[in-house]
Amino acid sequence: MAGRRANGRLRNEKEDEMKRLLAGAAFALAAVATHAQHTPPDELVKGVMLDIQRIIVEDKELQSGARRKSIELIEQKALPHFNHVGMTALAVGVNWRKASPEQKKRLAEEFRALLVRTYASSLSAFGDQKFDFRPLRMKPSDTDVTVQVRVLQPGAEAVTVDYDMEKTSNGWKCYDVRVAGVSLVINYRTEFANIVRDSGIDGLIRSLETKNKKLAAATPASAK
Amino acid sequence: MSLAAACGCATTSADPRDPLESVNRAVYAFNEGFDEVVGKPAARVYREALPRGVRNMLRNFFNNIDDLFIGANNLLQGKPADAVNDWGRFALNTTFGLLGLIDWASDAGMEKHNEDFGQTLGHWGAGDGPYLVLPLFGPSTLRDAGGLLVDWEVDPVALHAPVDERNAMVATRFVGRRADLLEATRLLDEAALDKYVFLRDAYLQRRRSLVYDGRPPRERPPAQ
Numbered sequence: 342m343a344g345r346r347a348n349g350r351l352r353n354e355k356e357d358e359m360k361r362l363l364a365g366a367a368f369a370l371a372a373v374a375t376h377a378q379h380t381p382p383d384e385l386v387k388g389v390m391l392d393i394q395r396i397i398v399e400d401k402e403l404q405s406g407a408r409r410k411s412i413e414l415i416e417q418k419a420l421p422h423f424n425h426v427g428m429t430a431l432a433v434g435v436n437w438r439k440a441s442p443e444q445k446k447r448l449a450e451e452f453r454a455l456l457v458r459t460y461a462s463s464l465s466a467f468g469d470q471k472f473d474f475r476p477l478r479m480k481p482s483d484t485d486v487t488v489q490v491r492v493l494q495p496g497a498e499a500v501t502v503d504y505d506m507e508k509t510s511n512g513w514k515c516y517d518v519r520v521a522g523v524s525l526v527i528n529y530r531t532e533f534a535n536i537v538r539d540s541g542i543d544g545l546i547r548s549l550e551t552k553n554k555k556l557a558a559a560t561p562a563s564a565k
Numbered sequence: 566m567s568l569a570a571a572c573g574c575a576t577t578s579a580d581p582r583d584p585l586e587s588v589n590r591a592v593y594a595f596n597e598g599f600d601e602v603v604g605k606p607a608a609r610v611y612r613e614a615l616p617r618g619v620r621n622m623l624r625n626f627f628n629n630i631d632d633l634f635i636g637a638n639n640l641l642q643g644k645p646a647d648a649v650n651d652w653g654r655f656a657l658n659t660t661f662g663l664l665g666l667i668d669w670a671s672d673a674g675m676e677k678h679n680e681d682f683g684q685t686l687g688h689w690g691a692g693d694g695p696y697l698v699l700p701l702f703g704p705s706t707l708r709d710a711g712g713l714l715v716d717w718e719v720d721p722v723a724l725h726a727p728v729d730e731r732n733a734m735v736a737t738r739f740v741g742r743r744a745d746l747l748e749a750t751r752l753l754d755e756a757a758l759d760k761y762v763f764l765r766d767a768y769l770q771r772r773r774s775l776v777y778d779g780r781p782p783r784e785r786p787p788a789q
Contacts, residue, residue: 459756463748495626498677501779522774522781523767532762533579548758556755 382506382513383477385422386488390472393418397468405467411461423452424507426513431517432529433545436537444542451549456525458556470494486510581764582696589698595702595762600743600750608744621740622666627738628677629665630721631659637719638680642688650675679775683712687776696765704768 429449473487491499505517636651654670694707725731757763
């Protein structure tokens, strides 16, 4: 990987330049990927949370809860570290196996959109919170861990946020978040099961679509 | 056929945790109505009429009274160090914190805990029992409702002598707590497909987490 840098002695022909560019790009990509792959899950969570907090602290609009911007921030900074399909499978539960690949894809898209829309509006509170990142005890062989963060707030008990993370070929990915002990994913399981029982997998997709459209339509009103 | 269609909106899933679902849903509907007409409007007025500093002091005042019984419950659960912390908080805040209006103890690093008699029962092995929605108090279980009776019996606010003062304090505490939950209930509106089910499952998860002080044993296999 390293040490295969483009060599300065190469002639300045167009083809060589192209090769060098490509090599450089590949190297950069590899470096980023390797970095994410080798970042331990607790450092990954800490890095992402502090990064998001820093952006909010520097941005008045985000602090006042500008929804569109909050959604963009989550999409950019947090979502690459989530396993959406895994989260959706966990929420859908036993019915997941009955879904076709196309249905699975649609379910994952809609569920992802619902979670982002719902929690984007809570992002503004992130700005003035203090985090207590709990040390993670893990063995090198572990592939499924829980990273714990406590959100400290004066005058009230600390809120625990647990990130369930699994090791994938693309680095550690989060598949569930528990806030104060309540799983944002598992909490949908009964609801989803009820809808699937009454109107099938397609019915669940439709319900999620309708819900998301309603939330999107309400955005301008609750933006501020 | 038509009968099934008629009550299709409230089909019960025969959830073993919620054998009284139809009664619970009725009480839930009543609570929602009460909240719409009394709870939420009062909470909004409270929030707009009182400056943040005053609201913080009122919250601190009631939370400080709670610390006495949080400590007692920690002692009953065999956690004397936590009990000492809670009573230390009470002593410090009641004196230097002017009857609890200022929460110096949190600033001094003495953590606020969350305990009640329902959790103490759970700590010693009492199961949830059937899920219950209590009028005005909201989500509960048989165990937690029993705990609530005990909490209420020893609650200094509820025991306060001149009845009109007591009523004023109970009302202030209720409205203040409702105001603190305005964001949470907005989130619930946005997140849930079936609010009753979503709230029930969240409550049961939350209580389980509290009984285990935020470290409930894992009870599910990893994703997929």
